[in-house]
Amino acid sequence: MGESSRMAGRDAGSSNQIVDPLSTKSPLTNPQSPNNSLIDNSITDPDLRHATTEDVPRLQAMLAEAFMEDPVFGWLMPNDSRRRARLRRYFGIDLRYYTLPRGRVWTTSDLTGAALSLPPGKWRVPPHVSLLQGSVFGVKLARAARLGAAMEWRHMRLARGVGGAHYYVRDIGVHPDMQGKGLGSTLMSPTLQRCDREGLPAYIEASSERSAALYERLGFEHIEELRVGGSPPLWLMLRQPHPSGVKR
Numbered sequence: 001m002g003e004s005s006r007m008a009g010r011d012a013g014s015s016n017q018i019v020d021p022l023s024t025k026s027p028l029t030n031p032q033s034p035n036n037s038l039i040d041n042s043i044t045d046p047d048l049r050h051a052t053t054e055d056v057p058r059l060q061a062m063l064a065e066a067f068m069e070d071p072v073f074g075w076l077m078p079n080d081s082r083r084r085a086r087l088r089r090y091f092g093i094d095l096r097y098y099t100l101p102r103g104r105v106w107t108t109s110d111l112t113g114a115a116l117s118l119p120p121g122k123w124r125v126p127p128h129v130s131l132l133q134g135s136v137f138g139v140k141l142a143r144a145a146r147l148g149a150a151m152e153w154r155h156m157r158l159a160r161g162v163g164g165a166h167y168y169v170r171d172i173g174v175h176p177d178m179q180g181k182g183l184g185s186t187l188m189s190p191t192l193q194r195c196d197r198e199g200l201p202a203y204i205e206a207s208s209e210r211s212a213a214l215y216e217r218l219g220f221e222h223i224e225e226l227r228v229g230g231s232p233p234l235w236l237m238l239r240q241p242h243p244s245g246v247k248r
Helices: 053-066 071-076 080-102 127-161 183-198 209-217
Strands: 048-050 104-108 113-118 167-174 202-206 221-226 234-239
Touching: 048 183, 053 080, 053 104, 053 113, 053 167, 071 080, 071 127, 080 104, 080 113, 080 127, 080 167, 104 183, 113 183, 127 202, 127 221, 127 234, 167 183, 183 202, 183 209, 202 209, 209 221, 209 234
Parallel strands: 167 202
Antiparallel strands: 048 104, 104 113, 113 167, 202 234, 221 234
């Protein structure tokens, strides 16, 4: 999705009222804490670091810009005048309640890009997060729910096929001003290197041909194309570990 990756549940390079999760502080552990076993401390690029909850306001705004022209989000949020605000809310929920507490978010020193990923056993979206994110889609909630359910079912099927353990690259987002400069590849590098060290595959959903081409260069292969109810295509992609290092 842009120079990002995939939907509810893309990539960019991506109502009914309930309690606003962005108006309260979430009791998250600091992702940089040495006691957090999910953290990979071998940062290979000096401009990359782990994001924290303090970065959420700027990151959600950046990701909204990265995914503004994403085909799948455009289908789910057809009102151009409201899409930016909806995307900011969507990514704010995702960061605070899903990817930061359960996984890791790599970003740059200037917060112009981010890679959101989940480690083995942590990829399924908790029900309360699905409920919060569902409020973002307004009258297109049923459409988003159908697509999200289809994505999860195929993800579960793939997980069984690879023996369960895998890393899930949920979203890669790069600000439009920084796209086309290789930042998406740089942001994905720490996660893919970890996959190689641990001998585990990585899974991603690409929502544009541009992002799919980027992932192919990084060693991902197409396994299926998903369309639901007239949606734009999602390319489901899997990367097997490369013991010699990240494929360039």
